[in-house]
Amino acid sequence: MSAVYDIHTHDFPEVPRTSIVQLTPASYCLYPDHVYSVGLHPWDIEDDWRVQMAKVAVIAMHPHVLAIGEAGLDKKKSPVPMDVQKAVFREHVKLSEMLHKPLIVHCVKAVDELLAIRREMGIKHPWVLHGYRGGPEQAEQLRKQGIYVSLGLEYNTDTLLDMPFKYLLLESDTHGDVNVLYKLVSEDMEANEQSVRSLVAKNILAFLKSHYEPSFE
Ligand SMILES: [Zn+2]
Structure with a gap:
């Protein structure tokens, strides 16, 4: 697989397969040059979410879909009741485990609920x-429980500088060119941009492969 530098984006990258492009259940065309994740975002859950999830499941089986998500819990911006959000999220967790594809999580003001679901479902693979x-302390707490964090343009510099190299993951999300982020991160780390790129690509690859290896936790 070619090097992926952007673990989560809603835009197609200039160079195919360098970013994991987010698909929704309404996506019907997978351009074969690219690689993807697919999920039902908590903002987009509708009354017929079981139908939406059936579509997610079909798309998720495609070999160019490398991850499940973004999916998760949002107490701030989603109008959907929390019990429905949780039910939809659990379906994504099941898909991730069944298809051996890691999960990209969206979580706003619901970390406790997220961790509870992880524990209740007995998940060992990283998300x-x-x-x-957030700050470095919470990032470390999450990491200890198997949840890595990826940083976008609005990252907290202390979190970046505190993070062990092997966990550094970057994403452009809806903010366009990921190279802008690499420039900022390299400056903050006082590191060579090319070596940061290689490091992140290696970490993203390890994360994607993490579901194929036995967990010893
Ligand atoms: Zn996103």
Whole structure:
């Protein structure tokens, strides 16, 4: 597989297969040059979410779909009741485990609920919490429980500098060009941009492969 530098984006990258492009249940065309994740975002859950999830499941089986998500819990911006959000999220967790594809999580003000679901379902494989803006302590707490964080443009510099190299994951999300983020991160780390790119690509690959290896936790 070619190097992936952007673990989560809603835009197609200039160079195919360098970013994991987010698909929704309404996506009907997978351009074969690209690689993807697919999920039902908590903002987009509708009354017929079982039908939406059936579509997610079909798309998720495609070999170019490398991850499940983004999916998760949002107490702030989603109008959907929390019990429905949880039910939909559990379906994504099951898909991730069944298809051996890691999960990209969207979580706003619901970390306790997220961890509870992880425990209740007995999940050992790592997940990634995308667009993490919190501090280093919470990032470490999450990491200890198998949830990595990926940083976007609004990252907390202390979190970046505190993070062990092997966990550094970056994403452009809806903010366009990921190279802008690499520039900022390299400056903050006082590191060579090319070596940061290689590091993140290696970490993303390891994360994607993590579901194929036995968990010893
Ligand atoms: Zn997103």
